[in-house]
Amino acid sequence: MSARLEVRDVVHAFDGVRAVDGATLSVEPRTITGLIGPNGAGKSTLFNCVSGFLRPQAGRVLLDGLRIDRRSPHRIARAGLVRTFQTPRTLARMTVLENVLLAASGHPGEQLGGALAGRRREREARARAHELLELVRLEGQANSLAGTLSGGQRKLLDFVRALMTGPRLLLLDEPMAGVGPAVRVQMLEHILALREREGLTFLIVEHDLDFVMRASDRVIVMTDGRVIADGRPDEVRADVRVVDAYLGTLH
Amino acid sequence: MSSAGPSLLEVEALEAGYDDTLVLRAVSLRAGSDEIVAIIGPNGAGKSTLLKAVYGLVTRYGGAVRFGGDDVTGMRADRLTRLGLNYVPQTDNVFPTLTLAENMHVGSLVVPKPERRSAVECVEEIFPLLRERPRQRAGTLSGGQRKLVALARALVTRPRLLLLDEPSAGLAPQAIDLVFEKLGEIRRLGIGIVMVEQNARRALGLADRGYVLDLGRNAIEGRGAALLADPKVAELYLGGPATMQSSSTSTSTPSGMNPETK
Numbered sequence: 464m465s466a467r468l469e470v471r472d473v474v475h476a477f478d479g480v481r482a483v484d485g486a487t488l489s490v491e492p493r494t495i496t497g498l499i500g501p502n503g504a505g506k507s508t509l510f511n512c513v514s515g516f517l518r519p520q521a522g523r524v525l526l527d528g529l530r531i532d533r534r535s536p537h538r539i540a541r542a543g544l545v546r547t548f549q550t551p552r553t554l555a556r557m558t559v560l561e562n563v564l565l566a567a568s569g570h571p572g573e574q575l576g577g578a579l580a581g582r583r584r585e586r587e588a589r590a591r592a593h594e595l596l597e598l599v600r601l602e603g604q605a606n607s608l609a610g611t612l613s614g615g616q617r618k619l620l621d622f623v624r625a626l627m628t629g630p631r632l633l634l635l636d637e638p639m640a641g642v643g644p645a646v647r648v649q650m651l652e653h654i655l656a657l658r659e660r661e662g663l664t665f666l667i668v669e670h671d672l673d674f675v676m677r678a679s680d681r682v683i684v685m686t687d688g689r690v691i692a693d694g695r696p697d698e699v700r701a702d703v704r705v706v707d708a709y710l711g712t713l714h
Numbered sequence: 715m716s717s718a719g720p721s722l723l724e725v726e727a728l729e730a731g732y733d734d735t736l737v738l739r740a741v742s743l744r745a746g747s748d749e750i751v752a753i754i755g756p757n758g759a760g761k762s763t764l765l766k767a768v769y770g771l772v773t774r775y776g777g778a779v780r781f782g783g784d785d786v787t788g789m790r791a792d793r794l795t796r797l798g799l800n801y802v803p804q805t806d807n808v809f810p811t812l813t814l815a816e817n818m819h820v821g822s823l824v825v826p827k828p829e830r831r832s833a834v835e836c837v838e839e840i841f842p843l844l845r846e847r848p849r850q851r852a853g854t855l856s857g858g859q860r861k862l863v864a865l866a867r868a869l870v871t872r873p874r875l876l877l878l879d880e881p882s883a884g885l886a887p888q889a890i891d892l893v894f895e896k897l898g899e900i901r902r903l904g905i906g907i908v909m910v911e912q913n914a915r916r917a918l919g920l921a922d923r924g925y926v927l928d929l930g931r932n933a934i935e936g937r938g939a940a941l942l943a944d945p946k947v948a949e950l951y952l953g954g955p956a957t958m959q960s961s962s963t964s965t966s967t968p969s970g971m972n973p974e975t976k
Contacts, residue, residue: 640758
């Protein structure tokens, strides 16, 4: 079985400081993989390299065997790898539904097939939008302005927007940050359900390790720009190198 | 702090946060004038916010702070400094365009005029760098040296207790050694230290006592050495099974949601 995502020896430095220093990892299809590590480990930089927001200075990134490390973020998204941001990028002055539909409009509706196919596609997009809003319990607010949502709800909306593009791999950047208890529980349910029902693959950076350990099939640990451990949550938690990375060393 | 009497700094059930987000949910802490107290805990535990709340830099919603027996809850930072409680932030803790001598002078303005000179001299005894390069601008120093100047500048105000936010952050190992050595010297002068640290083991190795925070609450406290040996500390960081979950926090999850936990 080939990996959904492969990251090989990726390097990215800022002013000579190697934030990502030869990171290698892979993510299997239909899995939930947690990416953790102490502050400054290089997780966000690696996320940016994988999603095209930074260009790796060395190494390669492959999505289902296809090189994507020289592509722009929107082309990577079109190839099936979509990310969310720690601070949701929703459009406050548009309705919740419009936000969701806009995410789907990246599809080439205008090109071939004429107006008829375009209309059918739009109908499908609307149906899918309502289905997803239903799933995250935002259907009631479909016609409210996105700016009126709470922080946690905006995060759910961002999640739905990412799903609208029909991704094969979803990168979630701190889905739990700034999210209240109710939405926390929901988010975990949604991730597990989408993996189960639609076969989605997730790579999740998250500081709430309780959440990571519960949600993930596999946990990858980074420190100093490299991967130092990779395994089941219980294996990783018991790994001395991981404990050292988090607690520091005496001398 | 040897007796059961009042401590120099007493924080009681402090609640604080930013705008609409409550970060500290009733945190309590004590610190004496002859001890180093380490505050550790996973990301987002509220460690830095605790220092800022004590020093009056973030909004307080509840609880009390006493210093030297006086209620100083809600007191402004500059007045706390005059009372002997000072704070060194993690970054932006020196005036980069001023020379080392000027940095010291600015710090000493808190002290009555006739005593300023001796206040600076006392600190120069501890930090030879200040005498070696008085005319160098602080912004041109290495990270480690800058940290020392920040400590020196705080000491010049003649504090009885210092609040330090991550004294080791961003420093090379040798620089950390030097900074920690200075912290030991400061303790010997009878000046208390409450420090937040990422490097939990280093901090506990030096500290007399430590507090582990989690999700804005007190989780574990004890002597530094005891906490070093306590497996519950690592479990708190890594989301282990023994995580202390207080009944009203957000960590509750419906049972059966996750087949992988036991």
